[in-house]
Structures are given as structure tokens and as C-alpha cells.
Amino acid sequence: MEVILLQILNGLDKGSAYALIALGLTLIFGTLGVVNFAHGALFMLGAFCAVTLNRILSLSFTTIDDTKKDFLGNPLKVETPYIEAWFGPEIGGGIIAWSVPLSILFAIPIMVLVGLVMERGLIKHFYKRPHADQILVTFGLAIVLQEVVKYFYGANPIPTPAPPVFAGSFDFGAAVGFDPGSIIYPYWRLIYFVFAAVVMGAVFIFLRYTTFGMVVRAGMADRETVGLLGINIDRRFTIMFALAACVAGLAGVMYAPINSPNYHMGMDFLVLSFVVVVVGGMGSLAGAVAAGFLLGILESFASLPFVVEIIPGINQIIIYLVAIVVLLTLPRGLMGRKGVMED
Amino acid sequence: MGILEVQNVNKRFGGLQALNNVNLDVVEGSVHAIIGPNGAGKSTLLNCFVGRLVPDTGSVMFNGQSLLGIKPHEINQTGVSRVFQTPEIFTDLTVIENVMIPAFAKRDGAYKLNPFKRVQDEAEIRDHAEHTLEDVGLADKLDMTASEMSRGDKRRLEMAMCLVQDPKLLLLDEPTAGMARADTNRTIDLLKHIGESRGITKVVIEHDMHVVFSLADKISVLAQGTVLVEDVPENIKGHPKVREAYLGEAQV
Amino acid sequence: MLKLGKKDAGLFLFVVIITLLAPFILNPFPESSAFAQFNAGYPDLMQRFVIFGIFAIGFNILFGLTGYLSFGHAAFLGVGSYAAIWMMKLLTMNVIPAIIASVIFAGLFSLVVGYISLRRSGIYFSILTLAFAQMSFAMAYSVLTPITGGETGLQPKVNDPRIFDGALAEGTTPTAGLFGVKMRDSLEWSVGDWLFTFNFGYYFAAIMMLAAFYVSIRIFRSPFGMMLRGVKTNQQRLNYTGLNSKPYTLAAFVISGMYAGLAGGLLVAMDTQVGPERMFWTASGEVVLMAILGGAGTLIGPVLGAGFIKYMENIVSKINDTILHQWFYWLPDGLEDAVVAMIYPFIGKGWHLTLGIMFMAVVIFLPGGLVEGGQRIAGWVRGRFRGKESPTSGKAAGTPAE
Numbered sequence: 001m002e003v004i005l006l007q008i009l010n011g012l013d014k015g016s017a018y019a020l021i022a023l024g025l026t027l028i029f030g031t032l033g034v035v036n037f038a039h040g041a042l043f044m045l046g047a048f049c050a051v052t053l054n055r056i057l058s059l060s061f062t063t064i065d066d067t068k069k070d071f072l073g074n075p076l077k078v079e080t081p082y083i084e085a086w087f088g089p090e091i092g093g094g095i096i097a098w099s100v101p102l103s104i105l106f107a108i109p110i111m112v113l114v115g116l117v118m119e120r121g122l123i124k125h126f127y128k129r130p131h132a133d134q135i136l137v138t139f140g141l142a143i144v145l146q147e148v149v150k151y152f153y154g155a156n157p158i159p160t161p162a163p164p165v166f167a168g169s170f171d172f173g174a175a176v177g178f179d180p181g182s183i184i185y186p187y188w189r190l191i192y193f194v195f196a197a198v199v200m201g202a203v204f205i206f207l208r209y210t211t212f213g214m215v216v217r218a219g220m221a222d223r224e225t226v227g228l229l230g231i232n233i234d235r236r237f238t239i240m241f242a243l244a245a246c247v248a249g250l251a252g253v254m255y256a257p258i259n260s261p262n263y264h265m266g267m268d269f270l271v272l273s274f275v276v277v278v279v280g281g282m283g284s285l286a287g288a289v290a291a292g293f294l295l296g297i298l299e300s301f302a303s304l305p306f307v308v309e310i311i312p313g314i315n316q317i318i319i320y321l322v323a324i325v326v327l328l329t330l331p332r333g334l335m336g337r338k339g340v341m342e343d
Numbered sequence: 344m345g346i347l348e349v350q351n352v353n354k355r356f357g358g359l360q361a362l363n364n365v366n367l368d369v370v371e372g373s374v375h376a377i378i379g380p381n382g383a384g385k386s387t388l389l390n391c392f393v394g395r396l397v398p399d400t401g402s403v404m405f406n407g408q409s410l411l412g413i414k415p416h417e418i419n420q421t422g423v424s425r426v427f428q429t430p431e432i433f434t435d436l437t438v439i440e441n442v443m444i445p446a447f448a449k450r451d452g453a454y455k456l457n458p459f460k461r462v463q464d465e466a467e468i469r470d471h472a473e474h475t476l477e478d479v480g481l482a483d484k485l486d487m488t489a490s491e492m493s494r495g496d497k498r499r500l501e502m503a504m505c506l507v508q509d510p511k512l513l514l515l516d517e518p519t520a521g522m523a524r525a526d527t528n529r530t531i532d533l534l535k536h537i538g539e540s541r542g543i544t545k546v547v548i549e550h551d552m553h554v555v556f557s558l559a560d561k562i563s564v565l566a567q568g569t570v571l572v573e574d575v576p577e578n579i580k581g582h583p584k585v586r587e588a589y590l591g592e593a594q595v
Numbered sequence: 596m597l598k599l600g601k602k603d604a605g606l607f608l609f610v611v612i613i614t615l616l617a618p619f620i621l622n623p624f625p626e627s628s629a630f631a632q633f634n635a636g637y638p639d640l641m642q643r644f645v646i647f648g649i650f651a652i653g654f655n656i657l658f659g660l661t662g663y664l665s666f667g668h669a670a671f672l673g674v675g676s677y678a679a680i681w682m683m684k685l686l687t688m689n690v691i692p693a694i695i696a697s698v699i700f701a702g703l704f705s706l707v708v709g710y711i712s713l714r715r716s717g718i719y720f721s722i723l724t725l726a727f728a729q730m731s732f733a734m735a736y737s738v739l740t741p742i743t744g745g746e747t748g749l750q751p752k753v754n755d756p757r758i759f760d761g762a763l764a765e766g767t768t769p770t771a772g773l774f775g776v777k778m779r780d781s782l783e784w785s786v787g788d789w790l791f792t793f794n795f796g797y798y799f800a801a802i803m804m805l806a807a808f809y810v811s812i813r814i815f816r817s818p819f820g821m822m823l824r825g826v827k828t829n830q831q832r833l834n835y836t837g838l839n840s841k842p843y844t845l846a847a848f849v850i851s852g853m854y855a856g857l858a859g860g861l862l863v864a865m866d867t868q869v870g871p872e873r874m875f876w877t878a879s880g881e882v883v884l885m886a887i888l889g890g891a892g893t894l895i896g897p898v899l900g901a902g903f904i905k906y907m908e909n910i911v912s913k914i915n916d917t918i919l920h921q922w923f924y925w926l927p928d929g930l931e932d933a934v935v936a937m938i939y940p941f942i943g944k945g946w947h948l949t950l951g952i953m954f955m956a957v958v959i960f961l962p963g964g965l966v967e968g969g970q971r972i973a974g975w976v977r978g979r980f981r982g983k984e985s986p987t988s989g990k991a992a993g994t995p996a997e
Contacts, residue, residue, distance in 0.1 A: 040632060057651050059649075122959075125959070129715055130662075131718050132662060133723075133958060133962075135664060135718065136664075136883070136954075136958045137955055137958040137959060139883070139954075140951050140952075140954040140955035141951070141955060142951075143947060143948075143950065143951030143952035144952055144955065147947045147948035147951055150945075151940050151948065187725060194899060214970070231991055249831075260775060267877070271725060271729065271876060273720060274722055274725070277721065278722045282718075312737060313733060313736075313737030313739045315740035316734070316736065316737055317729075317730045318734045319727050320727070321725075323726045324723060324726055324730075327715060327723055328711065328714060328715075328724070331715070331719075369833040371970070393835060399974070412686065414839070415831075415834040415835050416833075416834045416835075416836075416837050416838055416839045419834075419835060419837030424836075425835055426845065430834065431829060431831065431832040432829065432830040432832065433824070433825050433829050433833075434828055434829065436821070436824060436825065436828060440821055440824075443818075443820060443837060444822065444825050444833070445837065447703045447818050447821075448836050448838045449837065450835035451818075452837075453837060453838055453839040453842075454822075454838060455818075456819060456842060456843070456846045457819060458817050458819045458820070458846075459813055459817070460817050460818055460819070461813070461816055461817060462818055462820075463600065466820065504836065505873060508836075565733065571740070
């Protein structure tokens with residue numbers, strides 16, 4: 001029992017990331033009809049928003065402290081972040097420590113802007129071109145984005161810690177009544193899951209209960225008819241793209257402490273997220289989320305030592321295996337709608 | 344015994360009964376027109392003949408063989424070709440290539456994987472395609488890319504793609520829609536001429552009554568998924584049920 | 596000539612000459628000149644040009660003709676490589692069995708993958724091939740370690756059985772060859788300050804590439820190729836025309852898989868080792884880039900694309916900022932720094948960035964890739980030369996399979 005719960009928990013954080021990226025992919029596909037291979041890059045950009053804010057906050061000036069000597073006997077150089085100088089070490093240090101959550105505020109405008117520029121500058125010219133062209137051009141864009149990031153941030157992963165309050169793990173097992181120590185779970189992963197759930201909930205509420213969302217959902221179902229009603233669908237779709245970019249970016253921001261951001265993390269997640277979208281069913285938002293968690297948790301179960309012992313390497317291929325089986329047996333995925341991407 | 348026998352065909356899309364117990368009996372060598380107001384189910388019926396749709400119930404027999412549950416390419420190989428309402432052609436290929444592909448399909452069957460044959464050695468196929476293109480009046484456009492042609496020419500090209508196969512049954516979905524009068528008359532002549540020389544059975548969906556009455560040996564009137572009347576043209580003209588169907592449409 | 600049309604024969608002859616004279620053409624700069632670093636006429640790189648040329652030609656038979664975008668072709672390359680290395684371990688270091696095995700095994704594997712993946716089209720097909728390739732990669736990395744050597748990969752060892760070869764002396768390394776001639780054997784010819792290398796392995800791979808290129812021309816010009824283009828333009832029409840598109844697309848898939856296998860086998864013949872990273876999906880992405888950058892659906896495009904990318908990867912990537920500063924030393928100091936700072940992100944280690952930008956530009960503006968670009972420029976020049984715009988120049992670029 002503990003094992004099962006532990007594996008479900010372990011699958012949650014990755015599953016959350018898959019689900020968030022897949023949600024954005026599906027939004028873009030469902031509304032704009034575009035297959036966006038650069039979506040992983042948006043996730044990566046989000047993670048680097050966290051890195052950037054952390055660096056900005058840590059910007060320091062150097063003072064020489066004559067009273068102390070370093071190990072060579074020279075006067076000690078002290079690096080003081082401006083923020084600590086302005087707000088005092090207590091508050092300033094606190095702000096730096098909380099840079100990842102703060103990055104959410106920092107990332108939202110940036111990701112919205114990136115999304116707008118991308119849609120207006122590139123994607124809109126590809127609405128009427130074949131899906132293969134869309135895949136190719138966004139694939140190219142993904143390469144460009146990751147190379148730009150690599151140029152500025154280097155090729156190595158950049159550790160970006162969570163606030164120290166959440167740094168440790170807690171005894172989840174004891175909290176729910178199992179033996180103490182049976183389920184140790186890092187705080188930040190739980191926070192990531194809660195965060196993802198909140199973001200997804202917000203997206204669903206937005207689409208369900210606002211006029212804007214209703215128009216967009218109608219547009220997803222039947223673009224031409226909605227266009228005939230005289231509603232400017234295109235502008236709304238632009239906003240949807242920005243929203244999807246933002247969701248991917250936020251997923252990236254919060255993922256930074258779990259996995260130190262590197263320039264190719266987007267591609268790594270993209271491949272799996274696409275599989276998730278296809279398994280969930282092209283154009284189905286609920287399907288994307290469900291499949292994201294499902295595959296995340298499945299992957300975590302397949303990584304159990306005794307499972308790997310029976311079927312070696314299953315943890316590495318389970319997602320693809322599921323995808324192949326689903327694609328061949330359920331052509332529309334788990335929850336896909338009729339008529340989406342069918343010939 | 345007709346060459347194409349359609350019995351009790353029903354097709355339902357959700358709440359809409361698109362076809363309701365449709366019966367059709369097409370005599371070999373004849374031209375059978377299907378007319379009716381928009382949404383009467385004419386194209387749906389044609390889709391049931393070529394494997395694009397499968398009826399919920401009923402049977403479609405061609406030459407004594409059922410056309411239901413077999414794939415579009417198999418249906419074509421039994422001798423059924425179709426001209427679509429919006430021209431379905433190979434837009435990136437040249438005109439002559441567009442017509443050579445069906446000619447290959449007729450000669451070589453559903454597939455023949457020989458990557459080392461050369462197109463330029465297939466003089467017989469090419470001649471046949473050229474002649475067919477001459478018949479439809481596209482002889483001067485052999486090497487044009489199909490996408491660059493006018494809508495009317497695309498229709499004629501599609502006609503050639505069907506004719507080159509020398510089908511037993513030719514299905515035409517509004518072959519003259521959007522054509523100028525002169526073009527329409529040429530198409531009528533072409534269809535008549537082919538009908539006589541090769542004895543091709545034709546089923547035509549058409550709105551243009553001029554075309555219908557110039558060509559058809561028999562007319563079926565379809566409305567709301569049901570065949571109202573099936574008769575020779577002379578009897579259709581003043582038929583009260585037909586007028587009702589069309590007037591009903593006019594009132595809407 | 597060779598049962599090719601006049602235009603195709605000309606193109607083929609051109610490619611033959613270029614390929615045979617590559618050691619000269621790729622080494623235009625004297626050894627001691629500053630430009631020597633742009634010389635690409637060394638065996639290792641020349642081999643890559645032709646081998647990845649084969650890979651891209653094969654990919655183009657699938658994507659360029661049928662429009663089915665596979666994101667998993669590296670898997671077939673990898674299978675070819677593993678098959679080849681096992682032939683070298685079990686039978687002989689002669690490359691012939693290795694090459695044959697690589698083509699056969701890649702063909703069989705692509706038959707299985709293609710049969711399943713081609714049940715879906717469009718993006719689903721892309722994802723399926725991607726999933727298969729990633730699965731193969733993961734399996735080569737883990738479960739199949741006894742066959743693939745896992746992370747470390749495989750290479751021929753002295754004490755492998757090799758039933759056709761005699762036992763090797765202890766301490767020697769097995770080297771691949773063809774009836775006694777080693778792949779790495781080279782003739783060097785020094786003329787003045789130039790050094791030209793004629794490598795046996797290169798010429799072996801080059802002949803394979805020419806054969807592969809010839810076969811691809813024949814496929815493009817066959818009724819079979821015409822049907823494949825029909826699949827790309829209007830698969831439905833093809834079906835209503837009485838043709839079963841499945842055997843055609845599957846045949847194209849298997850042929851392109853065999854090309855990939857041949858490329859994989861040749862990689863092993865030149866450099867006797869293989870690791871799973873050869874099957875990673877980025878490797879599949881690379882061949883997509885090659886074919887499209889050069890010109891998908893054109894005959895010569897994929898070869899150009901492969902050459903272009905390999906040149907960038909091996910030559911342009913080596914330019915660092917010191918070299919840039921040397922080039923622009925004649926500029927005033929501030930300007931020199933500015934120019935270097937502007938160029939540096941795009942070359943050297945940043946060559947991927949240039950590649951990505953070029954690739955996007957091609958997809959957006961030049962669907963016919965570098966080939967179409969070349970034709971447009973040629974058409975424009977011709978128009979200039981005659982003193983008027985040539986009206987056919989645009990159209991010529993648009994005709995497929997040119």
C-alpha cells in the first residue's frame with residue numbers, strides 16, 4: 001500500500017509537468033490548428049526566467065573588508081547583493097531565497113510577450129499550411145530558442161534552489177497514518193503538484209465560465225461557424241496562444257528546483273508531452289491532463305525495482321509502448337473528439 | 344436486372360435520417376440522373392457507392408457484387424469511377440501525370456511495386472492518356488501543373504481521369520456546376536459521345552435541368568432522403584410530387 | 596545513358612565527377628594559408644558527407660515523395676550499425692557481409708515499424724515513428740545491452756570469433772577492410788603547398804552513395820515514384836482511382852529504411868564502433884533538417900543538405916573568437932570587437948543557431964530548399980543576362996522532382 005502511494009506521489013510531479021505542457025499543446029492545436037514543436041522550448045524559457053530572476057536578485061557589488069583576510073592573506077573581498085544592501089540582509093536574503101516563486105510574477109509578462117510575438121510573427125502565417133510545415137518551422141524555432149539560451153547561459157545545468165523552507169522532505173507516510181518513514185516526499189514536489197492543479201483549474205474555469213472561453217471553445221469545435229457569427233476569432237486565438245505559452249512557462253519556472261534548468265530540457269519534455277497529447281486525444285483538454293498524470297504515474301510504477309527486474313528497461317519505454325498501443329487501438333486517443341486530425 | 348441495384352439503403356447521421364429506404368435500379372448503358380433539392384441526400388447516396396460511407400442497412404450491388412464493406416480502391420477496380428463535386432485531382436502533378444495514374448491503375452491493378460520501370464517507357468499508357476485529354480479538350484495543357492488550371496479545366500481533367508479507366512459505371516456529382524453555358528454544352532456532348540461509343544453506364548447528380556433532360560434516360564427524384572419518383576424524363580417534368588419537392592424548397 | 600533522361604543523366608554525371616574529385620574540390624586552400632581550416636578534404640569528413648548523403652537521399656524517398664514525415668529514421672541507421680558490427684564480430688572484418696546485413700536488418704525492422712506506423716497518417720504517423728525510435732534507443736541503452744553493449748556500445752575485439760578471418764595477433768586492433776585493402780588506407784599527394792588525400796574508405800562509400808543516388812533517380816522517374824507523389828498530393832484521390840496507397844507508402848518506408856541501414860553500416864565500416872546515441876531522436880531530427888534544408892522532393896537537395904550540415908558541424912563549428920579576431924584584425928579596435936561580437940554567436944559553437952535560423956527561413960520562404968534557392972538565383976541571373984526577367988524561372992523552381 002505504501003509502495004503504491006509512494007509511486008503515485010513520485011509520478012505526480014513529472015505527470016504535472018507533462019500535463020501542463022500537454023495542456024498548452026492541446027490548447028494551441030485545438031484553437032489554432034497548429035502543431036507546435038516549440039512548446040517544449042517555452043517550458044525551457046520559463047525555467048530560465050527563474051534562473052534569470054535569481055541572477056538579477058543576486059547582482060552584487062564588491063567591497064573590501066580590511067578587517068578580514070582570505071586564505072592568501074589578502075584583504076577579504078565581500079560580495080553583497082544590492083538587494084541585501086537596500087533591504088537589509090534579512091529581507092534581502094529572503095527575497096533571493098524566494099526567487100523561484102517570485103519568478104512566477106516575473107515570468108507571466110515575459111511568457112505572454114514571447115507568446116504574442118511568436119504567434120503574430122510566425123505561427124499565424126502557418127495556419128493554412130500543412131501540418132508537416134508547422135512541425136518543421138516550430139522545430140526550427142525550438143532549435144533557435146535553445147541555442148540562444150545556450151549562448152547566454154551556457155550548456156551546463158544551472159541549479160536553482162527552492163526557498164529553504166521547502167528544501168527538505170517530509171514524512172508523508174506518518175501524516176496519513178502509515179509507519180513513519182515509509183513515504184518520504186520532498187515538499188517542493190508537493191507544491192509543484194498543487195501549483196499545477198491550480199493552474200489547470202484556472203485554465204478550465206477560464207474556458208468554462210467566461211464569455212471569452214466560451215467563444216474559444218466554440219471555435220475549437222467549429223471554427224468556421226464561429227467566424228461567420230462575426231466574432232473575431234483570430235484575436236482571441238492570439239490570446240490563447242499567449243496563454244498556452246504562459247502555462248508552459250509557469251510549468252518551467254516551478255520545475256527549476258526539481259531539475260536544474262539546461263538548454264535542452266524543453267526538447268526532452270516536448271517529445272514526451274507530444275506522446276501525452278496523442279494518448280489523451282488531440283484536441284481534448286481533459287484528455288491531455290488525464291494522460292499526463294496517467295503516464296507520469298505509470299512511468300513511476302515501471303521504475304519500481306521489482307518491475308524493472310522482471311522486465312528490464314520497462315521504465316524507459318513504458319510511455320512509448322502505451323502510446324503505440326493507444327494510437328493503434330484507440331485512434332482518437334483516450335478522450336479525443338471525432339474529426340480532429342482525421343483524414 | 345440493372346447493373347447497379349440499390350435496395351433499402353438507410354443512413355443516419357445522429358438525429359438526421361440522410362437516406363431513408365432508398366431504392367435505385369440503374370440499367371446497363373443508360374444515363375440515370377438523380378435530382379432533388381439541396382440536402383436531399385444525393386451526395387450521401389453517391390458516397391455509399393464508392394466506399395466513402397457505409398450505409399446502416401440495405402444493399403448496393405454492382406454487376407452482381409456487393410460494394411458494401413470493401414475499400415474505395417477495390418470498388419474502383421470493379422469498374423466504378425467517380426467525378427467529385429469539388430474536383431479531386433493531384434494538384435502538384437502535371438495534367439498528363441494526373442491522367443496516367445488512373446491509366447496505370449486500370450492496367451496494373453491496385454498496386455504494382457516496380458521502382459525500376461520508367462515512366463518514359465510507358466508509351467502505351469501515355470498515348471492513351473493523351474487521347475483522353477484530347478477528348479475532354481485539354482490536349483494543349485499536358486505539361487501544366489494541375490493546380491494552375493481554371494476550375495472548369497480541373498473538372499474536365501477529373502473527367503479525363505475517370506474516362507481513361509474506361510469504367511463500367513461513371514458517377515458524376517454535378518459535373519457542370521459553375522461552368523459557363525458553352526462549357527456545359529461541351530460537357531453534355533462529351534458525356535453523350537462517350538455514352539454511345541463505349542457504352543458506359545452513368546449516374547449523374549445535377550441541378551441544371553438543361554443537362555438532366557439532355558442526358559438522362561431515367562430520373563430519380565430524391566427529397567429528404569427518400570426517392571419520390573423514378574421515371575423517364577417526359578413523365579418527370581410535370582409530376583406533381585416533383586413540383587412539390589422543389590416548390591417546398593423555394594418556400595424555405 | 597544508364598537509362599536516364601537527358602537532364603537526369605547530366606545531373607548524375609555532375610554528381611559523379613564532383614564525388615570523384617572531392618579530395619581536390621574540398622581542399623582548395625594551401626596547407627599553410629589561414630584558410631586551411633576551411634579545407635574539408637580529410638577522409639573522416641568526406642566519408643561523413645557521402646554516408647549522410649545516403650541517409651538523406653533515403654529519407655527523401657519517403658518524405659519528399661509521399662509527404663510522410665518520419666521522426667524516427669535514426670533507429671534504422673542504428674539497427675544497420677549494430678548489424679554491421681555483429682557481422683564484423685562473428686564473420687569477418689571484410690565490410691561486404693557487414694553492409695549486406697545492415698541493409699537487410701534495417702529493412703526488416705523498418706518493415707515492422709512502417710507496417711504499424713502507416714496505419715495512421717499526418718502528425719500521428721510522426722509521433723508513432725518518434726515513439727518507435729525512442730523506444731529502440733531506450734532499449735539499446737538498457738534491456739538489449741547483451742546485443743548492443745548498452746551505454747558503451749560495441750566495437751570489434753581481438754578475441755571475437757570471426758569465423759572467416761584467421762585469429763589476430765594479440766594486441767592488434769581489428770580493422771575493417773575490403774579483401775585486404777583497409778578502409779583507412781590513404782594515398783597522399785602533395786603538390787606544392789597542397790596536400791590531397793585519397794582515402795579508400797571514402798571512395799568505397801562514395802561509390803555506394805552514387806549507386807544510392809542512381810537508384811533514387813530511377814525511383815523518382817518510375818510509375819512507382821509517380822504514385823508516391825500522388826500519395827503526397829491527394830491520397831484520397833489515389834484510393835478512388837483504384838490504387839491501394841498502403842503498399843506504396845510501405846514500400847517507400849522500407850526503401851528509405853534500407854538506405855538508412857546502409858548509411859549505418861557504412862558508418863561502422865569507416866569507424867568500427869557504435870553506441871545507442873546514434874538512434875536518439877535528435878539524430879532523426881538531423882536527417883529531417885538535411886533533407887529539407889537541401890530541398891525535399893528534389894533529387895540532389897538531400898545530398899547538398901547533408902554536406903552543408905556536416906560541413907557546418909565539422910568546420911564552421913571550429914571557428915572560435917581568437918580566429919575571428921585574427922580575421923578582423925585590420926579593423927579599428929572597437930569596431931573589430933563589435934564585429935566579432937556580432938558574428939560570434941552564429942558560428943563556432945553557435946553553429947546550431949545559424950542552422951536553426953536557416954532551416955526556418957527555408958521552411959518559410961523556400962519550400963524547395965537550397966536547390967530552389969539556387970534555381971531562383973540562376974533564373975534571376977539568366978534574366979539579367981538576357982536583359983529581361985525570365986518568366987519561366989519561378990515556374991521551373993516549382994516543378995517537383997527537378
